[in-house]
Amino acid sequence: MTFDLFRTSDDHDELRAAVRDLVADKVTPYAAAVDAEARYPQEAHDALVASDFHAPHVPDDYDGVGADALATCIVIEEVARGCASSSLIPAVNKLGSMPVILGGSDDLKRRYLPRLAAGEGFSYALSEREAGSDTASMRTRAVRDGDHWVLDGQKAWITNAGVSQFYTVLAVTDPDAGRGRGISAFVVEKDDEGVSFGAPEKKLGIKGSPTREVLLDGARIPADRMIGEPGTGLKLALRTLDHTRITIGAQAVGIAQGALDLATGYVKERQQFGRAVAEFQGVQFMLADMAMKLEAARQLVYVAAAKSERDDADLSFFGAAAKCYASDVAMEITVDAVQLLGGSGYTQDFPAERMMRDAKITQIYEGTNQVQRVVMARQLLGA
Structure with a gap:
C-alpha cells in the first residue's frame, strides 16, 4: 500500500520565495521602528498591496488573485517571519471579509470584495x-x-x-x-x-x-x-473563525521561524569558553526541540488549511488545533530564543524580545487557547 506524501506545490514554493524576498526588502527593515513607534506599518502595507499579497484570498471572480487557503497561510507566515504586525494586514483582511464570502449575497460580494482586492482593508x-x-x-x-x-x-x-x-x-x-x-x-x-x-x-x-x-x-x-x-450572524461568525483561526496558526509559525532563524545564527557566531555556543550539546538539544515543534506546528497548520479549502466536516477541530498548538509552540520557541541570546536577547538591539512579545497574542485572539480546547473537545464528544 502506498500513500501520497503531503507536500506544497511548485506554485506554493514560488509564492513563498516571492513573499520572502519582498519581506526582506520592504517589511523587515522597518519592523523595529514600527514596534518602537507603535505606528502602522505603512511601508509593508504599500508593498503588500502593490504585489497583491494584502488580501490574496479574494476570489478572482471579484478581481482578486484567488489564492487558496494554504497559499494565504504561506503569505501570512512569511510576512510574520519578518514583522508580526504587518502579517495582520492579510490575516485581518481575510477575517473581516470571510463572512461576506461565506454568507453574503452576490451583490454584496460585488460591492465590497473588489474594493478589498484593490487595497481597502x-x-x-x-x-x-x-x-x-x-x-x-x-x-x-x-x-x-x-x-x-x-x-x-x-x-x-x-x-x-x-x-x-x-x-x-x-x-x-x-x-x-x-x-x-x-x-x-x-x-x-x-x-x-x-x-x-x-x-x-x-x-x-x-x-x-x-x-x-x-x-x-x-x-x-x-x-x-x-x-x-x-x-x-453568530453561526456565520463561528463558521468564519473555523477558517480564519488557521491564519493565526500561520502567523504563529512565521514568528517562531523568525525566532529560530535568529537564535540559530546567533549561537553559531557567539563565542564562549573558546568555541561557538552552538557546539555545546545543551544548546544543540534546545535548537533541535525548537525546530521539531515548529515543523509539527507548520504541518498541522497546512493540513488545516487544506481542510479549510475543502470545508471538511472536521474543520472545527483542525482549525482550533492548528491555532492552539502553533501559538503555544511560538510562545515556547520565542522564549527559548531570548534565552539562547542571553543578555542580548533581553535587549531591543535584537528582535528576539519583540518576537516573544508578539507571539503572546497568538494564544489569545480569535479565541483563547482555552476556548480552542473547548472547541476541540466538543467536536470529539459530538456535543
Whole structure:
C-alpha cells in the first residue's frame, strides 16, 4: 500500500520565495521602528498591496488573485517571519471579509470584495468588553427603521480599526429570539454616520497594528448590507473563525521561524569558553526541540488549511488545533530564543524580545487557547 506524501506545490514554493524576498526588502527593515513607534506599518502595507499579497484570498471572480487557503497561510507566515504586525494586514483582511464570502449575497460580494482586492482593508467586529469568549452575550443592538438598520454599541479589541475601510459587525437584531439566535451580521463602512473609534490600545506586542474600539452611535446602515438572513450572524461568525483561526496558526509559525532563524545564527557566531555556543550539546538539544515543534506546528497548520479549502466536516477541530498548538509552540520557541541570546536577547538591539512579545497574542485572539480546547473537545464528544 502506498500513500501520497503531503507536500506544497511548485506554485506554493514560488509564492513563498516571492513573499520572502519582498519581506526582506520592504517589511523587515522597518519592523523595529514600527514596534518602537507603535505606528502602522505603512511601508509593508504599500508593498503588500502593490504585489497583491494584502488580501490574496479574494476570489478572482471579484478581481482578486484567488489564492487558496494554504497559499494565504504561506503569505501570512512569511510576512510574520519578518514583522508580526504587518502579517495582520492579510490575516485581518481575510477575517473581516470571510463572512461576506461565506454568507453574503452576490451583490454584496460585488460591492465590497473588489474594493478589498484593490487595497481597502476589512476588519472584524465581534468582541465586546463584556462579551469576549462569551460572544452570545453581546450588547450591541440593531433596530430596523424602514430600509435601514440603526446600530448602537461598542466593539472592543478590533484589529486595524480606524485603518480598515470596512467592518463586519455583529449585533443583536431580535433580543427575544433566545441566546445567540437573534444576532445578525452587517457590513459597516468607516465613513458611515455614527461610526467612530476609540483611542488605540497600549499593548504588549503587535504594536504596529492598531487595536481600537469601534463605536456605533445611531449608525444607520442600509438594510441590504446585512450579511445573510436575520438571526444567522453568530453561526456565520463561528463558521468564519473555523477558517480564519488557521491564519493565526500561520502567523504563529512565521514568528517562531523568525525566532529560530535568529537564535540559530546567533549561537553559531557567539563565542564562549573558546568555541561557538552552538557546539555545546545543551544548546544543540534546545535548537533541535525548537525546530521539531515548529515543523509539527507548520504541518498541522497546512493540513488545516487544506481542510479549510475543502470545508471538511472536521474543520472545527483542525482549525482550533492548528491555532492552539502553533501559538503555544511560538510562545515556547520565542522564549527559548531570548534565552539562547542571553543578555542580548533581553535587549531591543535584537528582535528576539519583540518576537516573544508578539507571539503572546497568538494564544489569545480569535479565541483563547482555552476556548480552542473547548472547541476541540466538543467536536470529539459530538456535543
